[in-house]
């Protein structure tokens with residue numbers, strides 16, 4: 001069985017408050033703990049950027065659940081790659097809301113999140129999505 005890492009971008013179907021995000025994350029964590037899936041979810045201006053890691057069947061199963069979830073739409077796959085080790089092994093699903101103030105701290109990344117995550121912009125630069133996810137995972141405030 002291959003270990004894979006999958007990254008996608010999507011748009012929230014409607015405005016989501018902290019309670020909505022918390023409930024969604026709780027269910028994601030519950031499924032991921034059962035299936036040994038790890039990752040990180042970023043939320044910026046109504047867009048999600050998520051990375052999922054695990055055995056290919058487990059990640060594909062999580063992705064089927066994700067695709068069927070009416071809380072978001074416009075799911076665009078950024079990458080799906082075989083990996084030798086996990087980058088987010090400590091999180092059943094980490095979460096970080098990316099705010100306008102983060103643009104000052106990360107000016108180089110600002111164009112990629114200031115008006116929400118843009119899949120074509122992010123996808124055009126290999127490694128960029130993973131860099132964003134790792135950067136915000138580390139500054140998990």
Ligand SMILES: Cc1cc2nc3c(=O)[nH]c(=O)nc-3n(C[C@H](O)[C@H](O)[C@H](O)COP(=O)(O)O)c2cc1C
Pocket residue numbers: 024027028029031032041048050052061062063065066068069071072093
């Ligand atoms: C932005 C977003 C992220 C999600 N992340 C995950 C995830 O990491 N793993 C997973 O299994 N499902 C994920 N889901 C899917 C939901 O968890 C799923 O629709 C929900 O678990 C419904 O099943 P439940 O009734 O068992 O809660 C995600 C859904 C959305 C909208």
